[in-house]
Amino acid sequence: MDTSAKNGVITRSDLPLRVINSTPETISRAQKKVRRSFRQIRTETVFRRTLTIMGLIMIILVLGILLTLIIQSLPSIKSLGLKYLWGKVWDPVQDIYGAWPFLLGTLLSSFLALIISIPFSLAVAIFLGEYYPKGWMPDFLKNAVELIAAVPSVIYGFWGLAVLVPIVRNLENHIGVEPVGVGIFSSSLILAIMIIPYAASLGRSMIQMVPSPLKEAAYGLGATRWEVIRSVVLPYTKSGLFAGILLSLGRALGETMAVTMVIGNTSLIPKNIFAPGNTMASVIANEFTEADKPVYLSALIELGLVLFLVTVVINLIGKKIIDRFTNE
Amino acid sequence: MKMNLLNLKNAFAIVALIASTGLVSCGGGGSTSGSDSTASASGNDDALIGAGSSFDNPLFSKQFSEYNKTSGLKVNYQSVGSGAGISQLTNKTVDFGASDAPMNGKQDSALTAPAIHIPVTAGAVVLSYNLPDVKDTLQLSPDVLAGIFLGTITKWNDPKIAATNKGVKLPSTGIVIAHRSDGSGTSNIFTTYLAKVSTDWNTKVGHGSSVNWPVGLGGKGNEGVAGLIKQTPGAIGYIELAYAIQNSMPYAKMQNKAGNFITPSIASVTAAANIQIPPDSKVSLTNTDAADGYPISGFSWVIIYKEQNYNNRPSDRATKLVKLISWMIHDGQQFSGALNYAPLSPAAVSVGDSILKSATFDGKPILQ
Numbered sequence: 300m301d302t303s304a305k306n307g308v309i310t311r312s313d314l315p316l317r318v319i320n321s322t323p324e325t326i327s328r329a330q331k332k333v334r335r336s337f338r339q340i341r342t343e344t345v346f347r348r349t350l351t352i353m354g355l356i357m358i359i360l361v362l363g364i365l366l367t368l369i370i371q372s373l374p375s376i377k378s379l380g381l382k383y384l385w386g387k388v389w390d391p392v393q394d395i396y397g398a399w400p401f402l403l404g405t406l407l408s409s410f411l412a413l414i415i416s417i418p419f420s421l422a423v424a425i426f427l428g429e430y431y432p433k434g435w436m437p438d439f440l441k442n443a444v445e446l447i448a449a450v451p452s453v454i455y456g457f458w459g460l461a462v463l464v465p466i467v468r469n470l471e472n473h474i475g476v477e478p479v480g481v482g483i484f485s486s487s488l489i490l491a492i493m494i495i496p497y498a499a500s501l502g503r504s505m506i507q508m509v510p511s512p513l514k515e516a517a518y519g520l521g522a523t524r525w526e527v528i529r530s531v532v533l534p535y536t537k538s539g540l541f542a543g544i545l546l547s548l549g550r551a552l553g554e555t556m557a558v559t560m561v562i563g564n565t566s567l568i569p570k571n572i573f574a575p576g577n578t579m580a581s582v583i584a585n586e587f588t589e590a591d592k593p594v595y596l597s598a599l600i601e602l603g604l605v606l607f608l609v610t611v612v613i614n615l616i617g618k619k620i621i622d623r624f625t626n627e
Numbered sequence: 628m629k630m631n632l633l634n635l636k637n638a639f640a641i642v643a644l645i646a647s648t649g650l651v652s653c654g655g656g657g658s659t660s661g662s663d664s665t666a667s668a669s670g671n672d673d674a675l676i677g678a679g680s681s682f683d684n685p686l687f688s689k690q691f692s693e694y695n696k697t698s699g700l701k702v703n704y705q706s707v708g709s710g711a712g713i714s715q716l717t718n719k720t721v722d723f724g725a726s727d728a729p730m731n732g733k734q735d736s737a738l739t740a741p742a743i744h745i746p747v748t749a750g751a752v753v754l755s756y757n758l759p760d761v762k763d764t765l766q767l768s769p770d771v772l773a774g775i776f777l778g779t780i781t782k783w784n785d786p787k788i789a790a791t792n793k794g795v796k797l798p799s800t801g802i803v804i805a806h807r808s809d810g811s812g813t814s815n816i817f818t819t820y821l822a823k824v825s826t827d828w829n830t831k832v833g834h835g836s837s838v839n840w841p842v843g844l845g846g847k848g849n850e851g852v853a854g855l856i857k858q859t860p861g862a863i864g865y866i867e868l869a870y871a872i873q874n875s876m877p878y879a880k881m882q883n884k885a886g887n888f889i890t891p892s893i894a895s896v897t898a899a900a901n902i903q904i905p906p907d908s909k910v911s912l913t914n915t916d917a918a919d920g921y922p923i924s925g926f927s928w929v930i931i932y933k934e935q936n937y938n939n940r941p942s943d944r945a946t947k948l949v950k951l952i953s954w955m956i957h958d959g960q961q962f963s964g965a966l967n968y969a970p971l972s973p974a975a976v977s978v979g980d981s982i983l984k985s986a987t988f989d990g991k992p993i994l995q
Binding site for chain 1: 801803851855
């Protein structure tokens with residue numbers, strides 16, 4: 300890598316560079332210059348390579364997780380087959396494993412949570428992004444919303460069990476379903492609170508990025524604030540808002556601790572949204588440590604594989620929808 | 628494939644081990660990789676390593692800290708659950724495992740060398756309930772209990788419940804059942820008992836650390852079940868005796884095999900264990916023959932390899948381990964009562980002694 304200057308020619312391993320004026324000072328100056336530009340090129344290469352390696356590591360990680368899940372769930376796939384997916388009975392004593400109740404519980408609680416959370420996260424995003432982007436009160440609200448994401452999920456679980464569940468039980472008493480309090484509905488409420496920050500933060504920054512000439516033009520045409528939001532801001536940011544919602548759905552699908560504390564943990568198929576149920580993540584967390592038979596353990600890992608695939612499929616569908624929005 | 632599964636558990640074990648030893652001790656534990664299991668069991672670190680039952684953890688913590696005062700021996704116990712403890716022993720990453728249930732056939736066959744079970748303490752599972760208007764202690768018969776948990780008895784004022792609770796005004800509230808959602812030794816003792824007293828339960832549900840519950844809500848851990856019971860009027864659920872006492876929760880008297888209604892207590896659990904114990908000590912105390920014994924109780928065992936010379940362990944380490952366990956079943960028992968554990972019955976201690984004497988190093992007995 301060293302450069303040398305001899306007879307008016309500066310050489311570095313491969314490239315010969317001719318220096319026209321070959322007084323010692325100019326040679327050394329040129330030498331320095333060349334060295335510096337080589338160093339810059341080198342830095343550039345190293346940086347690019349680092350980025351590539353980092354990217355590759357991420358891909359290898361995801362593929363590795365997928366591969367591990369597949370290999371470890373082979374015994375259960377072999378002995379249970381595809382029936383595993385729609386089997387309704389989960390009986391570790393007799394080695395009968397069906398993931399359907401948990402698949403249903405996961406999807407039901409997550410989508411319900413999403414439906415509950417969307418109005419709140421949209422409202423927060425519009426409030427912070429459009430109405431009051433600056434000031435102490437919006438700052439406080441912004442931090443509060445972000446704090447929601449920082450609270451450990453076990454805290455939500457305890458809070459849910461102690462505060463939310465009795466309220467839900469009262470509600471159930473009024474509408475005449477079995478008043479147990481815990482169940483899909485309670486876990487959806489907890490999940491809804493937990494996922495608000497994801498959609499709200501992304502939505503807020505998206506809304507702040509709407510070019511002001513667009514909005515000013517709309518105002519110039521006599522639009523009211525509501526009309527500007529409805530026909531300029533929201534259409535402009537819809538792919539970003541949707542990405543935020545997708546992010547929060549991913550969070551809801553994988554949440555374990557808070558859900559397991561308020562969902563009731565039964566392997567029965569939920570009859571309605573107030574009935575107790577269970578999710579895939581919570582079953583894994585509950586039963587993994589005491590899974591004392593190879594097939595049992597493998598069935599739990601297959602549950603993880605199914606959860607992984609469900610998340611992938613939902614993300615792919617989401618990406619398609621975002622693409623359609625942006626191509627319009 | 629089995630190896631892969633074990634490796635996975637092994638990896639979990641290592642994570643737990645690193646987490647529990649913390650960053651302070653940079654000894655054998657931290658540098659151990661998943662496949663290299665020898666280092667943690669026989670590393671240069673002096674501490675003995677155990678893993679398993681979370682039920683035993685409070686007692687073990689007390690016993691090990693007391694033993695440390697007299698002998699200077701450090702014991703590092705990870706309360707990861709009985710099943711995980713057994714698989715760590717199978718992988719030889721720990722010196723001893725602790726379990727609330729004896730090893731089953733499949734777990735036994737996964738071992739490369741025979742292991743011995745030494746009973747170290749006994750515990751009970753009690754039925755706690757939430758009936759604010761009932762001041763008397765509920766009395767339950769095995770049939771009624773099985774009926775409730777099978778979902779055939781659904782109201783508190785069911786004549787079958789009233790039959791054993793004469794003079795108690797039972798409400799017409801529906802029964803809400805709370806059970807453990809996580810696999811646990813507590814569930815194992817409870818379902819083993821139900822399977823013994825009810826043929827229906829035995830054929831429909833069976834017994835194990837996780838079963839397919841016909842009805843009810845699941846709570847994670849004792850605290851999860853207790854939370855469900857406390858919150859839901861009309862709830863009944865099973866929790867550990869120690870937990871129920873510490874949290875002053877009401878619990879029912881159970882009718883035992885001799886027909887007596889027994890209040891669960893340390894004394895009645897010890898009494899339940901005062902029966903003929905087989906030489907390998909692998910006995911379930913549920914539905915005990917003892918007339919004054921509480922029927923839903925069980926031993927907790929420490930499990931070690933019979934031949935202690937494996938993975939190039941020094942003989943010194945094996946001696947320390949066996950001496951520790953011997954101390955636990957003798958002098959260590961004095962700490963049981965204060966922590967609401969049932970001290971071992973004399974019968975259990977003498978069986979434990981003879982089992983410990985069968986532990987060998989290079990074929991020679993360790994205890995003389």
